[in-house]
Amino acid sequence: MNRYKLRKSVSYIIITISSLIMFVPFLSTVFNSLKNYAQYTAVPPKWIPNPVQWSNYSEVWKLGPFGQYTMNSAIVTVLSVIGALISCSMVAYAFARIEFPFRNSLFMVVLGTMMIPPVVLIIPQFVIFKNLSMLDTLTPLWLLEWLAQPFGIFLMRQAFLAIPKDYEESAKLDGCNPFQIYWRIFMPMCKPTFATLAVFTFMTKWNEILSPAIFLTSKENFTLPIGILSLGGQYNGSEQYVVAAAMLSLVPILLVFLFAEKYFVQGSNSAGIK
Amino acid sequence: MGNTELAHTEVKNVVRKRRKKLNSDGKWGLVMVAPYLVHFVVFVLGSLLASLYFSFSEYDILNPPKWTGLENYTKLFNEEIFWKALGNTLYFAVLFVPLQTIFALILATALNQKLRGLKLFRLAHFLPVISSWTVILYVSDAFFNTRFGLANDFLNRMGLEPQTWLQDPHLVIPLLVLIAVWKGIGYIMVIFLAGLQNVPSDVYEAAEIDGAGTFRKFMNITVPLISGTTFLVVVLSTISTFQAFEQIYVMTGGAQDATAAGGPNNSSLVLMIYLYREGFSFLRMGYASAIAWVLFVLLFILTIVQVTLQKKWVHYE
Numbered sequence A: 001m002n003r004y005k006l007r008k009s010v011s012y013i014i015i016t017i018s019s020l021i022m023f024v025p026f027l028s029t030v031f032n033s034l035k036n037y038a039q040y041t042a043v044p045p046k047w048i049p050n051p052v053q054w055s056n057y058s059e060v061w062k063l064g065p066f067g068q069y070t071m072n073s074a075i076v077t078v079l080s081v082i083g084a085l086i087s088c089s090m091v092a093y094a095f096a097r098i099e100f101p102f103r104n105s106l107f108m109v110v111l112g113t114m115m116i117p118p119v120v121l122i123i124p125q126f127v128i129f130k131n132l133s134m135l136d137t138l139t140p141l142w143l144l145e146w147l148a149q150p151f152g153i154f155l156m157r158q159a160f161l162a163i164p165k166d167y168e169e170s171a172k173l174d175g176c177n178p179f180q181i182y183w184r185i186f187m188p189m190c191k192p193t194f195a196t197l198a199v200f201t202f203m204t205k206w207n208e209i210l211s212p213a214i215f216l217t218s219k220e221n222f223t224l225p226i227g228i229l230s231l232g233g234q235y236n237g238s239e240q241y242v243v244a245a246a247m248l249s250l251v252p253i254l255l256v257f258l259f260a261e262k263y264f265v266q267g268s269n270s271a272g273i274k
Numbered sequence B: 001m002g003n004t005e006l007a008h009t010e011v012k013n014v015v016r017k018r019r020k021k022l023n024s025d026g027k028w029g030l031v032m033v034a035p036y037l038v039h040f041v042v043f044v045l046g047s048l049l050a051s052l053y054f055s056f057s058e059y060d061i062l063n064p065p066k067w068t069g070l071e072n073y074t075k076l077f078n079e080e081i082f083w084k085a086l087g088n089t090l091y092f093a094v095l096f097v098p099l100q101t102i103f104a105l106i107l108a109t110a111l112n113q114k115l116r117g118l119k120l121f122r123l124a125h126f127l128p129v130i131s132s133w134t135v136i137l138y139v140s141d142a143f144f145n146t147r148f149g150l151a152n153d154f155l156n157r158m159g160l161e162p163q164t165w166l167q168d169p170h171l172v173i174p175l176l177v178l179i180a181v182w183k184g185i186g187y188i189m190v191i192f193l194a195g196l197q198n199v200p201s202d203v204y205e206a207a208e209i210d211g212a213g214t215f216r217k218f219m220n221i222t223v224p225l226i227s228g229t230t231f232l233v234v235v236l237s238t239i240s241t242f243q244a245f246e247q248i249y250v251m252t253g254g255a256q257d258a259t260a261a262g263g264p265n266n267s268s269l270v271l272m273i274y275l276y277r278e279g280f281s282f283l284r285m286g287y288a289s290a291i292a293w294v295l296f297v298l299l300f301i302l303t304i305v306q307v308t309l310q311k312k313w314v315h316y317e
Helices: A002-033 A056-062 A066-097 A103-113 A119-131 A139-147 A150-161 A166-173 A178-189 A191-207 A210-215 A224-231 A239-259 A261-273 B003-055 B071-078 B080-111 B118-130 B133-144 B150-157 B172-196 B201-209 B214-225 B227-242 B246-251 B271-281 B285-313
Strands: none
Touching (some): A002 A239, A002 B080, A002 B133, A002 B172, A002 B214, A056 A066, A056 A239, A066 A103, A066 A139, A066 A150, A066 A178, A066 A191, A066 A224, A066 A239, A066 B003, A103 A150, A103 B003, A119 A139, A119 B285, A139 A191, A139 A210, A139 B003, A150 A191, A166 A178, A178 A191, A178 B003, A191 A239, A191 A261, A210 A224, A210 B246, A210 B271, A224 A239, A239 A261, A239 B133, A261 B118, A261 B172, B003 B285, B071 B285, B080 B118, B080 B214, B080 B227, B080 B271, B118 B172, B133 B150, B133 B172, B133 B246, B172 B227, B172 B246, B201 B214, B214 B227, B227 B285, B246 B271, B271 B285
């Protein structure tokens, strides 16, 4: 029993230290975002801001097009989440529940494409979007999500496969076509999987840097992660506002995490299973 | 009409109805997978072929691609900076993958029991995971800013020489690795936790009766029984590490000045940054496509090697 207690205490110590290593840097950054310029650049650094400059957080909105960046990120993220939910679930339903020609070979293709590193596809996709005159618009950032990404298909298919056959048989007797069965019966039954996919798409899109860095050129079209970077070093004395901007950009994803933690965890596990 | 004949037509009708039903179902199936078909044909298969073609051409996007055969590849292999980028990529991966895997497994083992405050611990470890690299840039700046960061303040107080951290050619990759491990560890930890929950507890109980200590149990039970998950984590993080872009681009100031990415003086230049610079800064799309294919082939070989080696150390029940 003693040994058991020892093990528990050691675990507590390890996890507490590690949690502090994770958390303290964020705390320092929040502190930085509340300093005035003199404190922010003080040598030696002062850890805790004094006085606390709450106005940094209102200054952010006057700092270039920060509001526009937030709007752009929101548009990209919301459209991506909706697109991913609709397209992945629809495609996954067909793979899980409908007999159609070449179904199994096509599903092997889905699994196979998961292995292709995105790096070989970036340049041709750039060329495609250039020919569609979509460069420097938000469209390339969300359009592909409407065309079903393999990870989402895989995730949703697993959920649909777990539903007993009786449900669709009785729906068929009532005269539903496959699309209606999917829309009215299967979708409502897989809400947790939808939540997982939504949360993951949200996180990926909200934080994405590579695609916006490639597809966007005008500042007013930037999304938050690259927009905030472009605010940095605009003029002397504004650094602490940029830190506040970065902290603000974390708020939506933090809220999503707090409300949907278990879906984050489920998603991480399915990412492992793939 | 005789009875048998009647039955016969009936069966025929049923069969026909079935077939019709199947056909209409099949039609629905094709309609419903259509989004993925478009995705695959245009954005995967088409892109893959185009990319291969570009890699054998000179292409600046403004003019149509001009076939140049193997020129991009021979140029690439004779370019000193390519070998530097390849070396940096390998260095990054060799440091990053084992460090992250080992620390994540230790943390998961510590977390895999009934503890109070579990939610808080998990939140702390997920905070870096859900942050964008932009957020991480300012978080790490609080420590590693060369002028007013806490790390140099600490060194000063200890009477040690202050460092230039991310601007130091020797420190930049180890430091980037450290920050990347710090950011990603919570995610890998959760994957390990799921694996650990599948290890039956009676194995541990049996070992305890035999008098095995915590460390021996970890080495002789946890490590072998979780090797399937470890394998997966290693393969997936190797693939993503070889394509690491965002972290280096952001942390070395690429967003403000594209030529700074991979700095200082190319000492953190990895293949993806090299590709980005050649393709999107200099518009050498053909050459950049050749880099992409070298990376692809490299990853393919690496994955095959890992899958082959797996038989030596992965334990399956």
